[in-house]
Ligand SMILES: Cc1cc2nc3c(=O)[nH]c(=O)nc-3n(C[C@H](O)[C@H](O)[C@H](O)COP(=O)(O)OP(=O)(O)OC[C@H]3O[C@@H](n4cnc5c(N)ncnc54)[C@H](O)[C@@H]3O)c2cc1C
Ligand code: FES
C-alpha cells in the first residue's frame with residue numbers, strides 16, 4: 471500500500487531536529503533509516519503528520535572506544551557494525567559485530583540505523599537485547615537539553631520507550647567491555663526477526679562463573695532478563711550440564727506468546743536451546759582469547 | 764495541499780530534475796515519474812526485495828525510501844546493467860543457470876547481486892546464500908540464482924569483458940553449464956524423493 475500524506479522536513483543538526491519536532495507537534499516523527507517506519511507507513515499502521523529526516527546529520531555516524539566502554543552514534547548504519555575491523559573495539563565488543571548479521575537483510579542493514587532500532591524497540595531486536603544485556607545508556611536530547619536513560623528504564627513495552635515525542639537519541643553508550651558475550655537466534659529465513667533470540671554475557675574466573683547475564687528476545691514485550699537462569703550459572707563450574715540447566719530454568723519461568731510463527735511451547739524449547747548455544751559460544755570465546763595469549 | 768519538493772536524482776548516469784510529493788516512495792518515483800519500470804514492487808514493506816536498487820552504490824529497498832530522500836543521490840536500476848543491447852556477465856549467468864523463470868523477482872536479485880559482488884570480489888557459497896536470502900523468488904527454488912551469482916563472481920561480476928575474454932568466458936560458462944545440469948538432475952531427484 472501507499473503511505474498517507476505527510477509534510478517532509480530535513481534537519482542538518484540535532485538542535486534543528488529537536489526544534490522542528492517541537493514545532494510540528496506530537497504527530498511528527500523522526501525519519502532515520504526508515505527501515506521500520508516506512509514499512510509501517512506503507513501499511514498505514516502509522517500516519518505521522520510530518521517527518522523530520524535526520525539521516526543527513528553525518529556527525530552521528532561513529533563507533534568509538536570510550537575508555538573501557540563504547541559509544542555508538544545514533545545514525546550509524548547496521549552495516550558499519552557488521553563490517554567493523556578496529557581491533558580495539560572488537561576485543562571488548564565482538565558480540566555487536568557477530569550479532570549484526572542477524573539484523574535484517576543486507577539491503578536493510580545499509581540504511582537502517584543503530585539508534586532507529588533502539589527507538590523502534592522491537593522486543594526481539596538484536597540491538598535492544600544487547601543494550602539490555604550490557605546495561606547500555608541512551609543519550610537523548612530534547613527541548614530541555616540532554617539526559618541519559620539506562621536500558622532498564624528505556625524499554626517499556628512493545629514499541630514503547632521512555633522517549634518523549636520531541637526527544638532524539640543521539641548516542642548509545644556501552645559502559646564496559648563484554649569479551650565473553652554471545653547472541654544466538656532462530657528465524658525461518660536468515661535476516662528476519664528471530665522467533666526467539668538469546669543473549670548472554672559471562673564473567674569467568676578459571677572454570678568458575680563469577681557472574682552471568684541472560685536476556686531473551688521474542689518471549690515478552692521487552693528484551694527480558696532471566697535472573698533465574700543467571701542464578702543457575704553464578705558460582706557454578708561451567709560446562710554443558712549447567713548450560714542446559716540454565717536454559718531449562720529459563721523455559722520454565724517465561725510466558726511467551728503463541729502466534730503464526732510458533733506456539734508458546736515451541737518458543738520455550740527454542741529459548742532453552744538458544745541459551746545453551748549462546749553460552750557455548752561465549753565460552754568458546756574465552757578459549758580463543760586464552761589461545762591467543 | 765500536496766507537500767512537494769524539487770529533487771535532482773541521477774539514474775543510471777542520467778540526471779533528472781523533478782518535483783515529487785513527499786509520500787512517494789523511490790520505487791514509485793522510478794516507475795511512475797521516470798519510467799524505469801524494470802524495478803518491480805511485490806510487498807511494499809521490505810520483505811520481498813523485488814524493488815532492490817543501488818543507492819550511491821549500495822543495495823536498498825526502494826519501497827522503504829521516499830523519493831525526496833534520494834535528492835542528490837545516484838541510483839542504479841536494472842535498466843543500467845546492459846550496454847548497447849548486450850547483457851552483462853551477471854545477466855548472462857542468470858540466463859545460463861536458469862536463475863529466472865517468470866522473471867518478476869529478477870531485477871531485484873540482479874541489483875542485490877551487483878551491490879554484493881562489488882563489495883565481495885571472491886565470495887564463498889555460504890556468503891552468496893546469505894546475501895541471496897535477502898530476496899524472495901517464488902519460482903526458481905534459488906539454486907540457479909546462487910549458481911549464477913557464484914559464476915558471475917568468477918568472471919568479475921559486472922565487468923564488461925573484452926572480445927578475447929569473452930570467448931574464454933563463454934567457454935567456461937558452457938563447461939559450467941554442463942556440470943551444473945548434471946547436478947541439477949541429482950538435486951531434482953533428491954527433491955522428488957523428499958516429497
Ligand atoms: C524485512 C525486515 C526485516 C528486519 N529484520 C530485523 C531484525 O531481524 N532485527 C532488527 O533489529 N531489526 C530488523 N528490521 C528493522 C531494522 O533494523 C530497522 O533499521 C530498525 O528497526 C529501525 O531503524 P531505522 O534507522 O530504519 O529507523 P526508522 O525506521 O527511520 O525509525 C523507526 C522509529 O524510530 C524513531 N527514531 C529513529 N531514529 C531515532 C532517533 N535517533 N531518536 C529518536 N527516535 C528515532 C522513528 O521516529 C520511528 O518511530 C527489519 C526490517 C525489515 C524491513
Ligand atoms: S516491494 Fe520492496 S521489498 Fe517488497
Ligand code: FES
Nearest residue numbers: 864865900901902
Ligand atoms: S522467477 Fe518468478 S519469482 Fe523469481
